[in-house]
Amino acid sequence: MIKRGLYRTIDSYLGECAKVHESAGDAYPFLRPEIYDALGFSPAYGELPFFDPASHSDETRRR
Numbered sequence: 001m002i003k004r005g006l007y008r009t010i011d012s013y014l015g016e017c018a019k020v021h022e023s024a025g026d027a028y029p030f031l032r033p034e035i036y037d038a039l040g041f042s043p044a045y046g047e048l049p050f051f052d053p054a055s056h057s058d059e060t061r062r063r
Helices: 022-027 033-038 053-062
Strands: 005-011 015-020
Touching: 005 053, 015 033
Parallel strands: none
Antiparallel strands: 005 015
16 A cells, blocks of 8 residues: 655644545644655655645635
8 A cells, every 4th residue: 555645735843744544543634844754655756746725714714
């Protein structure tokens, strides 16, 4: 089974990190970049799309 990263983001506690799929087990839901790379997740950390929750907060409130 391949463990996949979903996207890169900024977490208020961890800083920049990767949101990972629940199949990552204990790593779910967020991993720091160095741990993500050390565990060999796919795609590579630098290839993950970036999602900024701050830029989507206004959009979320309107729903």
